[in-house]
Amino acid sequence: MASPLARAASLKIKLGALVAVSVLFATVIATVGANSKVTPWLVVPVTIAVALAVTQWLAAGMTAPLRAMTQAAGRMAQGDYTSAIPVGGNDEVADLARAFRAMATDLQDADQQRRQLIATVSHELRTPAAALRALLENMADGVTPADPANLESALGQADRLSDLLTDLLTLSRLDAGVTDLRLESVAVQELLDEVVAEYAAGGRPVTTQIDVRPPTLTVRAEPARLRQAVTNLLDNAARHTPSGTTVTLTAATAAPDRWHLDIADGGPGIAEADRDRIFERFGTDSAGGTGLGLAITRWVAEIHGGTVAAIDPQPGRRGARLRLMLPTDPPTRIRPDSVAGVRMPPGPPTPPRAPSSRPPGAPIPLDLARPERAVASRPRPAEGPVIDGLFGRVWPETVREGRPRLVALAALVGAMAGLLLPERDTGIAWSVVLLATGAAVVMAARRRTWMTAITAVLGVGLAALATLRAAEVVVPLSILAAALLIVVTIVPVSSAYGLMGAAAAWPTAGIRGLPWLGRSLARSGTATKWWRVARTATISLLALAVFGSLFASADAIFGHWVDVLIPDLTVDTFVARLFVGIFFGGVALAGMYLAINPIRDEALTLPKGRPLAxxxxxxxxxxxxxATYLLFIIAQASAWLGGHDFVQRATGLTYADYVHQGFGQLTVATVLTLVVVALTVRKVPQADPGDRLLLRVVLGLLCILTLAVVASALWRMHLYQQAFGYTTLRLLVDFFExxxxxxxxMVMVAGITFRGRWIPTAAVVAGAALVLCFGLLNPDAWVAERNLQRYAATGKLDGSYLTSLSADAAPAVAASTLSPADKRCILGNGPGQFLTEDDALEWNLGRVRARAALAQVGPGQASRSCAPIGS
Known part of the structure; x- marks a missing residue:
């Protein structure tokens, strides 16, 4: 996905534009949402999500070269120089990427030369060395006589080794790169005669023809190095010249300040593809050879300010023709440019000679020259997943490739929510959207376990509560419970820390998955099928909107049908639908990213640390x-046995006030007890059976006392509700306890085997099941029934609280023993005050039953002046 800032010439300009555009988008979206009266619970997350998406879009590709260079540097450290570095734009990062890519190319060339060195030199050294060793051992064993012919053969192999080592040593002295020349006047004719004579005296006769024009040609050069260059050229020509042919050395002036030396042979010639490579270090032509001599010749030419090259032979002749072009008066200090002196690292120590398996006296074959095996390249290191520094090792991205289908599915969920939910109370539409969102997330994980089945059953029940109940507290609780169920289904958790981290990872996936979203969109852009589908859908919706609006304004009946079938798309409702669609689509997409890239539970789990000694x-x-628990239970038993008089004498409180006091503290104490148990298990050593038994007894006793405190808290709440009435919040606290x-x-069961990794998942399942039971219990109706029963027994009723209950409480009020006037007052000011007709997608069982109750009681008057009910 290309960034619109790719052509910016400076990184500072990109960062400034990035900040400015992101802030502008966030401001516009927040302003539009506030002016359209969209709830802040939607405006804030949608604004943040859009701002991050715009930032990701604008920043696409800005750090890609840096990440690629980091990966390439790691692979280069292991010998792989083939990594491709993406280069785009004109900023400082792009310049760095280009320089890095050039460096990688140079290092790759150097590495290739090193490998060629190992292969070539090992072959060139092994052949004469092996032949010399075999010959000497055969002579030592008496298999081959030590006559002059065999000694001459051994001397020839030693000379070959000496020549090769001399070339290598000379080449190693060339790596300094800057050389001072000791220039002298050199007569070219005399130099060529001496080189030919010395070459022939070395036992390598060759027929030569020397032509110097003018014969008195004199130049300035360093005699030793110029002689070395000419010797290497002559040796190269002699090795490729068949017997009966002549090597021609032609020297002449090429310009007033330059001269050249051509050496031509009668061999097979040099292919054009090899003409540059033969002068590279360890480069060879198709005929073989190490290429060291010609590399030295190029170095000598360059430090004199000249060149050496292979040129076409003269017309009518065949063979190779090398030209050495030099100035007649070179400078004394020149830095060569074309010969890259790569220093050779010191070789490994020579291994000890293995004992020979050859029987004594057996001859050693002299023909040991054989093709060597190709030098194996270093294995390419496996690329690990790229982990953002913000998330570290906790959340690796195991699936990096884009998934356009998941993005399309999230967009479909968002479109469904945007069309169905705005301007509708909880009902069928909410259940459908919640089911679609949860199913999309769970199916993205592609893991089918027993938790998947449990989540499916409980999830359907929790989503159905939006259709069955009208109480405002039920739907948020069911959404929270379903979300935790989905989290433990798509992310295997084994600790409380892992559960909290996985739950926090769902909203955080909106940040973690932004690069993955960019790759998904880029991949969908290259997919022809998806592009055609999106294009067809866009054109079809546009045509439907244009022609539908025209026909709706032209015919009243057609316009009525349009109003029934198509939702209201005024400016305010369109903005609301847009916010709702983005929110639900983002929630679904973040959940699907977490499903395919789950956060690491083991990284979130704290280490046990050092056990107690x-x-x-x-x-x-x-x-x-x-001991504190025991004292508290004794106090509770004393109050229960002593009754109201004992409590009043001891505390000065009525029994009702006494049981109300401290209920919240007891709830906190029970939760803290679970924390104490978890910390104790982490720190106590469990290797010894005695330690495990002691731990089971003490913590088991603590858990039993905690259950007693929970029972006491529930009993105190029951007494308080009987004294002061029932509320939905108090009922919810009972479920929490x-x-x-x-x-x-569960902790007590896990203490038997000291295996509690299943507890977080089981606790979530139990909590979701209790939330489902809480919703099926119909809490508002249950609370209304109990308060009305208490009124029938005591004559006490909090009528103002009944008016705050939802439509679920209306049937209980209608069926009570209250007077018709009191019923109409409660229903008119409470559950039935805002009841309106629902459409098919807004159908809700609680509101349907409330309408029936209102029809039974009769219309009520919404007024704040109803007479008090009860006392």
């Missing part, structure tokens, strides 16, 4: 907590 270090604090008790029992 002595049992008393944990027995003392835990024992004090157990029941869930805490279930978790405590």
């Amino acid at each position: 002595h049992p008393w270090e944990w027995l003392v604090p835990v024992g004090l907590i157990v 029941a869930w805490v008790a279930i978790v405590v029992v």
Whole structure:
């Protein structure tokens, strides 16, 4: 996905534009949402999501070269120089990427030369060395006589080794790159005669023809190095010249300040593809050879300010023709440019000679020259997943390729929510959207386990509560419980820390998955099928909107049908639908990203740390907590046995005030007890059976006392509700205490085997099941029934609280023993005050039953002046 800032010439300009455009988008979206009276719960997350998406779009490609260079540097450290570095734009990062790519190319060339060195030199050294060793051992064993012919053969192999080593040593001296020349006047004719004579005296006769024009040609050069260059050229020509042919050396002036030396042979010639490569270090032509001599010749030419090259032979002749072009008076100090001196690293130590398996006296074959195996390249290191520095090792991106289908599915969920939910109360539409969102997230994980089945069953029930109940507290609770169910289904968790981290990862995926979203959109842009589908859908919707609006304004009946079938698309409702669609689509997409790239539970789990050295270090604090629990239970038993008079004498409080006091503290104490148990298990050593038994007894006793405190809290709440009435919040607290008790029992079961990795998932399942039971219980109706029963028994009723209940409470009010006037007053000021007709997608069982109750009681008057009910 190309960034619109790709052509900016400076990184500062890109960053400034990035900040400015992102802030502008966020401001516009927040302003539009506020002016359209969209709830802040939608405006804030949608604004943040759009701002981050715009930032990702504008920043696309800005850091790609840096990431690629980081990966390439890691692979280069292991010998792989083939990484492709993307280069785009004209900013400082692009310049760095180009320089890095040029460096990688140079290093790759150097590495290739090193490998060629190993292959070529090992072959060139092994052949004469092996032949010389075989010959000498055969002579030592008496298999081959030590006559002059065999000694001459051994001397020839030693000379070959000496020549090769001399070339390597000479080449290693050339790596300095800057050389001072000791220039002298050199007569070219005399130099060529001496080189030919010395070459022939070395036992390598060759027929030569020297032609110097003018014969008195004299130049300035360093005699030793110029002689070395000419010798290497002559040796190269002699090796390729068949017997009976002549090597021609022609020297002449080429310009007033330059001269050249051509050396031509009668061999097969040099292919055009090899003409540059033969002068590279360790480069060879198709005929073989190390190429060291010609590399030295190029270096000599360049430090004199000249060149050497292979040129076409003269017309009518065949063979190779090399030209050495030099100035007649070169400068004394020249830095060569074309010969890249790559220093050779010191070789490995020579291994000890292995004992020979050849029987004594057996001859060693002299023909040991054989093709060597190709030098194996280093294995390419495996590329690990790219992990953003913000998330570290906690959340690696295991699936990096884009998934256009998931993005399309999230867009479909968002479009469905935007069309169905705005301007509708909870009902069928909400259940459908919640089911679609949860199903999209769970199916993206592609993991089918027993948790998937449990989530499907409970999820359907929790989503159905939006259709069955009208109470405002039920739907948020069911959404929260369903979200936690989905989290433990798509992310395997084994600790409380892992559960909290996985739950926080769902909204955080909006940031973590932005690069993945960009790759998905880029991949969808290259897919012809998806592009055609999107284009067809866009054109079709545009045509439908244009022609539908024209026909709707032209015919009243057609316009009525349009109003029924198509939702209201005024400016305010369109903005609201847009915000709702983006929110639900983003939630679905973030959940699907978490499903395919789950956060690492083991990275979120804290290490156990150093265990306690002595049992008393944990027995003392835990024992004090157990003693505190025991004293509290004794106090509770005393109050229960002593009754109202005892409590009033001891505390000065009525029994009702006494049972109300401290209920919140007891709830916090039970939760903290679970924390104490978890910390104790982490710090206490469990290797010894005695330690495990002691831990089971102490923590088991603490859990039993915690259950007793939970039971006491539930009993106190029951007494308080009987004294002061029932509320939905108090009923919800009862369910929460029941869930805490279930978790405590789970901890006691896990303490038998010391295996509690299943507890977080089981606790979430139990909590979701309790939320479903809470919704199916119809809390507002249950609370209304209990308060009306209390009124029938005591004559006390909080009528103002009944008016605050939802439509679910209307049937209970209508069926009560209240007077018709009191019923109409409660229903008119409460559950039935805002009831309007619902469409098919807004159908809700609680509101349907409330309308029936209103029809039974009769119309009520919404007024604040109703007479008080009860006392």
